[in-house]
Amino acid sequence: MPAGLLALAVGAFGIGLTEFVIMGLLPQVAADFAVTESVAGWLISGYALSVAVGGVALTAAVTRLPRKPVLLGLMVLFIVGNLLSAIADDYAVMMTGRVVAALCHGAFFGIGAVVAAGLVAPARRAGAIALMFAGLTVANVLGVPFGTFLGQHLGWRATFWAITGIGVVALAGLALLVPARTAGSQPAGGLRGELHAFTHPQVWLSLVVTVLGFGGMFGAFTYIAYTLTEVSGFATGTVPWLLVLFGVGLFAGNLLGGRAADVSLHRTLVTVLGALTAVLAGFALTAGSQVLTVVSLLLMGAFGFATVPPLQMRIMRYAHAAPTLASGANIAAFNVGNALGAWVGGVTISAGLGYTAPIWAGAVVTLAGLGVLLGAIRLARRAAGHRAAAPELVDTTA
Numbered sequence: 287m288p289a290g291l292l293a294l295a296v297g298a299f300g301i302g303l304t305e306f307v308i309m310g311l312l313p314q315v316a317a318d319f320a321v322t323e324s325v326a327g328w329l330i331s332g333y334a335l336s337v338a339v340g341g342v343a344l345t346a347a348v349t350r351l352p353r354k355p356v357l358l359g360l361m362v363l364f365i366v367g368n369l370l371s372a373i374a375d376d377y378a379v380m381m382t383g384r385v386v387a388a389l390c391h392g393a394f395f396g397i398g399a400v401v402a403a404g405l406v407a408p409a410r411r412a413g414a415i416a417l418m419f420a421g422l423t424v425a426n427v428l429g430v431p432f433g434t435f436l437g438q439h440l441g442w443r444a445t446f447w448a449i450t451g452i453g454v455v456a457l458a459g460l461a462l463l464v465p466a467r468t469a470g471s472q473p474a475g476g477l478r479g480e481l482h483a484f485t486h487p488q489v490w491l492s493l494v495v496t497v498l499g500f501g502g503m504f505g506a507f508t509y510i511a512y513t514l515t516e517v518s519g520f521a522t523g524t525v526p527w528l529l530v531l532f533g534v535g536l537f538a539g540n541l542l543g544g545r546a547a548d549v550s551l552h553r554t555l556v557t558v559l560g561a562l563t564a565v566l567a568g569f570a571l572t573a574g575s576q577v578l579t580v581v582s583l584l585l586m587g588a589f590g591f592a593t594v595p596p597l598q599m600r601i602m603r604y605a606h607a608a609p610t611l612a613s614g615a616n617i618a619a620f621n622v623g624n625a626l627g628a629w630v631g632g633v634t635i636s637a638g639l640g641y642t643a644p645i646w647a648g649a650v651v652t653l654a655g656l657g658v659l660l661g662a663i664r665l666a667r668r669a670a671g672h673r674a675a676a677p678e679l680v681d682t683t684a
Contacts, residue, residue: 288405291414293459294398295421297361300452301394302425304368304387305333307433307449311442318442319377332381333388334625338618341392345614348393353401353610357460360390360397365453372446383446392621395419396614399598401464409548411602416544416595423540423591427533431526483605483612491662492601496619497626498655499559499597503590505627506566506648507532510583512641518579528583535587543592547599552663555596559656562589566649570642594620627651 308315308329316326348356367387374380395418402418403411437445483489514520514528546554569582598616605612630651631644639646 288414290405290460290464291402291417293456293463294357294402294418295424296452296459297357297364297394297398297456298418298421299425299429300421300449300456301364301387301391302422303429303433303452304364304449305337305391306426306430307437307445308333308384311434311437311445314437314442315380319380321377325377329381329384333384333391334621336385336388337391338621338625339392340389341396341614341618341621342611344389344393345396345611348397349610352466353397354460354464354466356397357394357401357464358457360394361453361457361460363387363390364394365450365457368446368450368453372443372450392614392617395617397610399613400602400609403599403602405465412547412551412595412599413541413544415598416540416547419540419544419591419594419598420537423533423537427530427537430533431530434526481611483609484615486604488604488662488666489601489612491658491665492597492604493615493619495555495655495659495662496597496601496616497623498651498658499555499562499593499623500590500620500655501623501625501627501630502566502648502650502652502655503562503586503593503627504624504648505629505631505651506569506586506645507590508628509631509635509641509644512635513573513645514579516641517573518576519574520576520579528580531580532583532587535584536591539588539590539592540594542588544595546592547596551596551599551603552659555593555600555659556656556663558589558592558596559652559659562586562593563649563652563656565589566645566652570645570649573642573645 312326312329315329316322319326344360348359364387367383367385367390370383370386371380372383374383398418399415402414406414433445433448436448510529510532511525514525515522520528543554543558546557565582565585569579569586572578572582597620598613601612601616602609627648630647634643634647635641637643
């Protein structure tokens with residue numbers, strides 16, 4: 287494994303920790319700033335919105351710059367944002383810190399995925415992207431529980447000081463371990479060249495598949511605590527441990543999805559999205575059984591995150607001449623999917639359909655993503671049959 291991938295994974299770990307650890311610290315933060323729980327919740331939704339904006343806007347602003355210095359600058363932005371959160375003396379400063387840290391999120395993962403793919407041979411690129419995203423999954427499995435524990439015992443500010451330190455470590459790793467020149471280190475042709483990639487219909491179809499395919503899983507996960515306690519009958523105290531199990535599924539699915547995508551990109555996506563739809567439907571049907579719920583939770587995490595490397599690789603493949611902005615847009619699409627899935631799940635609960643309804647809704651949304659993917663594959667095959675130009679862009683093994 288190239289050492290640069292480790293540095294990218296450490297950066298991904300810190301960013302993932304920043305995004306998710308606030309959920310366990312929200313009551314403390316709300317009490318410290320004397321705001322309601324709903325107002326404190328904007329520290330989560332504001333972050334997600336800033337990720338979606340930054341993933342496109344910030345990436346577009348740096349398309350002409352060499353990618354290693356850009357990654358270093360993004361990590362500095364991450365450090366500043368978390369430092370502001372750690373020293374915030376009121377809610378406004380805390381929100382500012384969250385927004386600043388979030389702005390680097392989408393651009394870091396978008397540009398980092400391009401650089402990670404350039405560190406290895408073409409046949410191993412999806413696996414390299416998976417290794418970088420492994421930092422995000424480890425943040426869920428280990429970082430969030432530890433960060434919550436640290437915040438509960440030493441105060442929530444201690445957690446953000448620790449994240450700031452992780453950012454410093456990641457900055458040093460990026461500076462020392464990521465080569466200045468790789469197959470993905472130099473910009474392709476400025477903003478005009480990057481925007482030209484969006485004239486390819488498969489780029490837009492890839493974004494839609496990302497929104498729907500990942501959004502279905504996240505919609506089910508958003509309200510999972512209610513499902514576990516109100517339907518499956520688990521005690522509230524067991525929910526964090528069950529979420530660790532979900533995180534284990536994320537970690538395993540991410541790595542296995544990356545390896546499978548290097549063998550056959552489209553076959554992997556079709557299989558994983560189909561399996562995820564089946565798992566979500568099965569989970570909704572058997573949520574009353576604690577044993578089957580545990581199995582479903584593990585599989586939902588595994589198949590849900592197994593989509594990430596191939597989804598990221600697909601858009602980079604079709605935007606191969608100028609992948610940076612398209613890669614950043616796909617990170618934004620993941621967050622749009624998160625918001626869509628959470629909204630659809632919330633609508634079903636508000637309609638009085640029960641706490642398994644978000645899981646059913648997630649299955650429907652994921653199935654829609656699979657339908658779009660199959661249509662995109664058919665369209666790509668038809669285009670390949672009409673012209674022989676760039677045949678390597680079409681994976682005909684699906």
